[in-house]
Amino acid sequence: MSLASAPSETVPTVYEQIASRGVSRREFLQFCGWMAACIGLDNTASAQIARALETKKRIPVVWMHFQECTCCSESFLRSSHPIVADILLDKISLDYSETLLAASGDQAEKCLHDTITKYKGEYLVLIEGSVPTGAEGAYCCVGGKSAEQILEEVAKDAKAVIAWGNCASSGCVQAAKPNPTGATPIHKLLHGKPLVNVQGCPPIAEVMAGVLVHLLTFDRIPQLDALGRPKAFYSRRVHDTCYRRPNYDAGLFVESFDDENARKGYCLYKMGCRGPTTYNSCGVIRWNGGVSFPIQAGHGCIGCSESNFWDQGPFYQRLASFPGFGIETTADQIGLGLGAATVAGIAAHAVMTNIRKRHDIGEHPGESSDLAPPSAAHEADRPKEDRS
Amino acid sequence: MSADHTAPIPHVSEFKRVYVWELPVRFYHWVNALCILVLTVTGILIAHPPAIASAAEASFGYWFGINRFIHFAFAYLFFFNFAFRIYWGFVGNRFADWRNFFPLRRAQFRQVVDVLRVDILQAQDKPIMAVGHNAVAYFTYFAMFWVFVFQVVSGFAMYASMSTSWFPQLFAWAVPLFGGDYALRAWHYNAMWFFGLFTVVHVYLVFYHDYVEGHGVMSSMVGGWKFLHADVLKGSGKSWFSTKPAPAPKPAPAPRR
Structure with a gap:
């Protein structure tokens, strides 16, 4: 049972699809090499990726939106590499997404239903947002069904499930105390399905693309860490890959945001930077096509790829408030x-x-x-x- | 003082020298004390690095890195020293025995009440029959051992992702248990305060016992001996745990030449 097994002969391969859209062979191979590097594979893997994309059919995909702000979709669409966006729109066949769907109402519901019945065990479920379990799911309903019901229905015959972002992976801001809607991450509701937590608020576009390409190429989910995040992108702390790290080791710290040390680009550790406890690729892949990342812009990391990061504030203080005491009591x-x-x-x-x-x-x-x-x-x- | 010594001396008990703390126990105590001191100081420095303004380039300095290295190195020493003490709880003398630390026997709880009445609330004045630690002390150390365990597990769990060594990886499970490094780190830091408070009380009580009882408690952790009233010792022959009776008195070793 392959992830990309063809449901019917009429479905073109991924490469055929993008070639028909005017992507040159050179651009295509460039992309494959770049993706291989991104996933953390060696040189030879780019040929493997190219081969996979040339021979495999598009994967049917449904993209679910629950309690979220759509920043994961936004991040994905703003990827620097044009083919990354094409992964979503062309390579994998996006059959259902509340945000991008042209159809609405019954037609939209039909798209979803058709995909999950026609491609049983073959389609991917990508989930943005957490699932509210409070008030019997009344806080998030689509088409008269609660998010929990939809999740159960959609995930039942899925090949694999990808939880995009902090909401789907650990609940993000809506699960912060006191969590009024009972927002619950996907991994706590879904059992027995291959599940990848692509953490971050939002995740880096290249990371999202890398996870999808990995699934396409190797027909299985990437190696995960203990918190369900792909090791290729989440095995190192932001701190360990930060260009300001030498300042940390030398004990050179910014003491306030407007001091001379801040101008010199010293370490933001004492300004509450969460880099030392946050696992992500921001220091390596960076954002907006490798332009920058928060620390480069002079602001500490807030730890958005870690669970409960909203409850571990204040963000500009290194020690969190002590639970059970007043705000800012350390x-x-x-x-x-x-x-x-x-x-x-x-x-x-x-x-x-x-x-x-x-x-x-x-x-x-x-x-x-x-x-x-x-x-x-x-x-x-x-x-x-x-x-x- | 020629003939005085033959005269009867009023109210003076006969004191007996008792070898309580064996060399490995004393060794453990002082290595442990050193480790906790170093780990606390370097740990506080890690949490609150002082502002050292320097115009130098970062590549000229490494004091914070060295500080962290010392913390990690002493963490290993602390762990293995602790592991050694647990081993000694099985092979050491009856005062070091692991069963002292488990609050299981009625006699232990009776002594807890006695210690609270006599030493803490001072509602009553009577000698307490304790040759090793008293029951409150044993239980406090037992609680402290769990803090040790927590600090070891949380510390090595955080260290695991920086290390390729197999040993820290044994503890990596603690990170998902706490939901992430940040929470684990916060609790690792909070637990540090236990050692500060413990040390204050511990040192005070050693002073207190030495000052009030005069059994040489303080020096017992150096030489191993306590000086106890012979009549107190008579009552203390039985152990809290009946499975291991007090050892028969050994014949006096031949004096060394």
Whole structure:
């Protein structure tokens, strides 16, 4: 059962499709090499990718939108490489997407239904957004069905599921405390399906494309980390690939956003940068065609490819607020408070000890040194003295 | 002081020297203390690096990297020292035995009440029969061992993705358990405060016991000996755990020449 197995003879291969749109052979091979590098494969893999795209048919895809802001779609469409956008529009066959669909109403519903019945076990489900489980799903309904019902229906016969962005991977802002709608990431609702969490708010376009090309080329999901993210893009911290890293190791930090250190481009660690705890490719692939990324623009990373990042604020403070205490109360303030209380308790105890235990303390009757019996050493010495 | 020593001395108990803390236990204690000190200081520096304004290029300096290296190196030392102490809980003497640390016996809980009454609230004044630690101390150390475990697991879990070594990878599961590095790091840092508070109380209580009881508690962690009333020792022969009776007194070793 191949991901790209042809549902019927009329479906063209991916390469045929893009060639018919005027993409030259040179551009095509360029793209394959670039993608291979992006996924973290060696040189020879570009030929493998080219071969896969030349021989395999388009994959039917449904792109679901639940609780989200469509920034994942926006990111994908704004990819620097023209073929990346074409992956969505041409190479894979996007049969259903609320945002990009021309059809509406019953027609749209029919598109979705046709795809998932006709291509059972072959289609991909790409999901943007979390699923609200509160109020029996009333917070997010499409065509009279709750997001949870739709997810169940659509994912049942899917080949694989890709969770785009932080919403689908870990709930993002709508799952932040107190999570009024019961926003739930896909991996908590869906079991027994190959699932990839393409983290970020939004994920980098090239990362999204890389995951899709990997699926196309190798017919299986890429290697994932413990949090379900593709290792090729999420195995290193932003910090470890940051061009400001030497400043960190040298202990050169920006102390405030308008100081001389900020102008010199020192490390933003003390400004609350989440780079040291965030796994993403921003420092390598960067954004908008490799132009820049937040830290390059002088702003710390906010950790958008990590779960619960909204609850780990304030963003401009390195230590998070301590749970259960007031806003901006850090562990240090609590620790110092406990320390002061401990020292006060000890002082009180020491005073009490000197009062209550005064009979135990100090010299007891008969313990004065001039009353002590001669020691063994003295006894031993004595005969010696006698001899001399 | 010629004839005085023959006169009866009033109210002086007979003291007996008891070898309580074996050399490996003392060694563990001081290595552990050093590790906690170094790890806390370097850890606070990692969390709150001081502002060192320098006009030099970053490539000329590496103090923060070195600081982190020391933290990681001492983390290894801390772990293996801790592992050694657990081993010693199975082969060491009865004061080092692992069963002391588990709050399972009724007698242990009775002593907890005694210690709270006598030493903490000072509602009563009576000697407490403890040759090793008292029950409150053992349980506190048991709780502290769990903080050790947490610090080891969380620390190496964060370190795992920076390392190609197999050892830290053993702990990598803790990252998804906490949802990510940031939360894990926050708790690793919060737990550090336990050591600060523990040290304050621990050092105070050692002073307190030495000051009030005069058993040489403080020096016992250097030489291993405590000086205890002979009549107290008589009652302390039985162990909390009946499976391992107190060892028969060994014959005195031949004096070394």
